[in-house]
Structure formats: structure tokens, C-alpha cells
Amino acid sequence: MADFASAPQSIGVAGGGLMGRLMAWQLLRRGHRVTVFDAGPASGEQSAAFVAAAMLAPYSEAVTSGAELFAMSRNALAGWKALLQQLGENSAHPVQLNDAGSVVVAHELDRANLSHFSRKLRAAVGDDGNVQSLDRAGIEALEPELPHSFRQGLWLAGEGCLDNRALLVALHDAIVAGGGVWQPNCPVQSVVAGEIQTAQAIEKFDWVLDCRGLGSKPDWPEVRGVRGEILWVEAPEVKLSRPVRLMHPRYHLYITPKPGNLYVVGATEIESESQTPVTVRSELELLSALYSVHSGFAEAHIVNSFARCRPALTNNLPQIRVRDGLIQINGLYRHGYLLAPTVLESALGAFEGQQELAFVTELASFACRAGSHG
Numbered sequence: 001m002a003d004f005a006s007a008p009q010s011i012g013v014a015g016g017g018l019m020g021r022l023m024a025w026q027l028l029r030r031g032h033r034v035t036v037f038d039a040g041p042a043s044g045e046q047s048a049a050f051v052a053a054a055m056l057a058p059y060s061e062a063v064t065s066g067a068e069l070f071a072m073s074r075n076a077l078a079g080w081k082a083l084l085q086q087l088g089e090n091s092a093h094p095v096q097l098n099d100a101g102s103v104v105v106a107h108e109l110d111r112a113n114l115s116h117f118s119r120k121l122r123a124a125v126g127d128d129g130n131v132q133s134l135d136r137a138g139i140e141a142l143e144p145e146l147p148h149s150f151r152q153g154l155w156l157a158g159e160g161c162l163d164n165r166a167l168l169v170a171l172h173d174a175i176v177a178g179g180g181v182w183q184p185n186c187p188v189q190s191v192v193a194g195e196i197q198t199a200q201a202i203e204k205f206d207w208v209l210d211c212r213g214l215g216s217k218p219d220w221p222e223v224r225g226v227r228g229e230i231l232w233v234e235a236p237e238v239k240l241s242r243p244v245r246l247m248h249p250r251y252h253l254y255i256t257p258k259p260g261n262l263y264v265v266g267a268t269e270i271e272s273e274s275q276t277p278v279t280v281r282s283e284l285e286l287l288s289a290l291y292s293v294h295s296g297f298a299e300a301h302i303v304n305s306f307a308r309c310r311p312a313l314t315n316n317l318p319q320i321r322v323r324d325g326l327i328q329i330n331g332l333y334r335h336g337y338l339l340a341p342t343v344l345e346s347a348l349g350a351f352e353g354q355q356e357l358a359f360v361t362e363l364a365s366f367a368c369r370a371g372s373h374g
């Protein structure tokens with residue numbers, strides 16, 4: 001195995017979405033030479049990372065994804081704070097991280113949904129003080145603009161969200177400033193150990209990282225896409241200061257505040273790899289649920305709607321595969337931001353030789369082992 005601490009390597013990264021950017025940035029910081037190839041523009045518009053709400057929601061996600069995911073993600077906020085501090089070291093525009101927790105509410109008719117969510121949540125995560133029941137006064141203290149008809153809710157401290165579009169720009173800028181080469185609008189045709197093939201050339205590297213998300217499917221057939229539709233609305237008349245989730249019998253809505261009076265409203269989850277525009281039905285459902293949370297959204301402007309695929313594996317957990325000359329990172333599904341600090345640390349650890357070279361690991365078991373050591 002190469003000694004990465006003392007020997008700078010040439011590294012080609014296929015896919016400059018969330019994981020590709022984070023890996024490229026960190027590898028540059030460690031003195032390696034890095035080239036990133038992305039099928040889309042430098043803004044990251046073609047990635048799932050660009051449209052994501054970028055909520056860091058270990059508690060909410062534990063309800064559907066269970067204790068394993070919770071073990072991997074409970075320290076997401078602390079992990080991101082450390083990463084953003086590094087990223088902001090030389091930047092005039094630090095990326096905003098909102099760590100004010102999140103609020104979960106339900107209309108009175110749907111109280112059973114909230115109770116069910118609350119029971120499942122406590123069963124999955126136990127009681128670590130970050131899950132607190134709210135009455136009307138409690139809701140009002142946190143989010144005074146939510147209507148009086150919401151009489152019960154939950155406050156999930158230890159959750160947050162980040163400004164992901166600013167993050168993608170900051171990572172791109174840090175990569176270029178650090179001497180990395182960025183190849184935008186450059187689809188990769190094939191990835192093998194030590195080699196990236198594009199329409200123009202076959203380029204050789206010491207190591208290749210495959211971070212193409214759903215684009216990796218030709219080389220990793222188990223990867224599947226899970227369609228998510230999401231809306232961006234600009235609502236100067238609404239002041240919500242943290243993500244708000246609405247429990248509903250048919251769909252779960254979230255509203256995530258972003259800088260500039262922008263709210264990201266989502267998201268559908270459909271077993272489909274179609275990336276065609278958002279359907280009328282999805283838009284109607286998202287918007288009517290949105291309006292039911294805060295009437296101020298009536299005058300909001302819909303500034304964008306997106307449909308993208310979350311890259312997932314069969315068990316909906318991430319996986320890092322390492323062979324000599326090739327590292328594949330995939331399966332971040334609906335948890336890319338939530339899991340990124342853990343996946344990044346594990347992938348860098350694998351890269352730097354803390355793991356055997358020829359191994360296939362499910363991050364869940366890796367993270368649980370790491371967690372059991374405190």
C-alpha cells in the first residue's frame with residue numbers, strides 16, 4: 001500500500017457533487033494532486049446535493065431509518081461545524097449553518113400521526129434530552145408565526161440545516177484555490193482503477209474516486225435512484241427560523257429556511273429514476289400542505305422546482321468500496337448531508353491506510369464499531 005502521509009498521489013475524482021467535492025477538498029489539504037470531472041456546471045446544478053434541503057436531522061430520520069443511521073449521524077452538527085470552520089478559514093463568505101433544532105407539528109385532525117411519530121422516535125433514539133414535547137406555548141416560543149391551531153408538537157434540538165448552495169460554491173472555490181483542477185461539463189464514460197475515461201481522453205491517476213451518485217450505476221448496478229421533488233419559494237412575509245415538519249397521513253412535508261427569504265419545501269419520495277420536471281400532483285400536494293402551515297405562503301413566489309434522484313443502495317445505507325487504485329462512495333440516499341462528516345472521515349481513513357486495501361465495507365458496521373469505542 002502506498003504511504004499517503006509521505007507520498008503525494010495524483011487523484012482523479014469522477015463526480016463533483018457532495019462527496020466528490022468534500023473528498024477533493026480534503027485530499028488537496030493533505031497535499032495530493034486532484035482533478036475533478038463533473039458532468040454538469042461548477043455550481044453543482046446536476047447533483048442531488050444542489051437541490052437538497054440539506055437538513056441535518058438525525059432524530060427525524062431515525063424514525064424511518066432506525067438506530068444504525070442514528071449511530072452514524074447523531075454528531076452531524078458538530079462534524080459540520082468543524083468542517084465549515086476549516087472551509088471558512090480563508091473565506092470572506094462563511095457558509096451558514098442553522099443549529100436551532102427543528103419543530104414537528106400536526107393539524108388537530110392528524111394528531112395520531114404526531115403521536116405515532118413521537119413514539120417511534122423515542123423507541124429509536126431513547127431519551128437523550130434532545131426530543132422535547134411542545135404545547136401551544138412551547139410552539140409559540142420557538143416559532144411565533146405558526147398558527148394557533150397547532151396545539152402540540154415536538155422540538156428536536158440537535159438538528160439543523162446548512163446553506164448547501166453556498167457550500168457547493170465554497171468547496172469548488174477552495175478546490176481551485178488549493179491547486180485542484182476542475183473539469184466542468186465533462187461526463188465520465190468509465191471509471192476503473194487508476195483510470196478515468198471521458199469523451200476526450202483516458203486519464204491516468206494513482207487513485208480514482210467514483211463519487212458519481214446515480215451516475216455510477218453502469219459500474220455499480222445495485223445503485224438505484226429515488227426520485228425527490230422539491231420547490232423553492234421566496235416568502236418575505238414568512239419568518240420561520242428553523243426547519244418545520246408537518247405530520248400528515250399521506251405525506252410528510254418539511255419547510256427549510258435558507259438565506260434571502262427562501263424556503264425549500266419538500267419532498268416527494270418515489271421509487272423512480274425519472275428526472276423529468278415536477279408533476280402537477282406533487283406540486284399541488286406540496287403547496288397545499290405548505291399553505292396549511294402558514295397562510296403567509298399564499299403570496300410567496302415559486303422561484304424553482306426540481307426533481308432529482310437520491311443515490312441509494314438496497315439497504316438504503318452508504319457504502320465505501322476500496323480496491324487498489326479505486327475508491328467508490330455511494331448510497332447516501334436521503335442522508336447525504338447528514339452522513340457526510342462520518343462518510344468523509346471513514347473514506348479518508350480508508351484512503352490513508354487505516355483499513356485493509358481490499359475490502360468492501362458497509363459504513364453502518366464501520367460506524368457502529370467506531371461508536372462502540374466511544
Ligand SMILES: Cc1cc2nc3c(=O)[nH]c(=O)nc-3n(C[C@H](O)[C@H](O)[C@H](O)COP(=O)(O)OP(=O)(O)OC[C@H]3O[C@@H](n4cnc5c(N)ncnc54)[C@H](O)[C@@H]3O)c2cc1C
Pocket residue numbers: 014015016017018019020037038039040044046047048049050051052053054055056186187188189211212213214215216227228229230266267308309310311329330331332333334335336337338339
Ligand atoms: C429532493 C432531495 C432532498 C434532499 N434533502 C436532503 C436533506 O435534507 N438532508 C440530507 O442529508 N440529504 C438530503 N438529500 C440527499 C443528498 O442530496 C444526497 O444524499 C447527496 O447529494 C449524495 O451525494 P453524492 O455526492 O453521492 O451524489 P450527488 O450529490 O448527486 O453528486 C453526484 C455528482 O456526480 C456527477 N455525475 C453523475 N454522473 C456523472 C458522470 N458520468 N460523469 C461525471 N460526473 C457525473 C453529477 O453531476 C453530480 O455532480 C436530498 C436529496 C434530494 C434529491
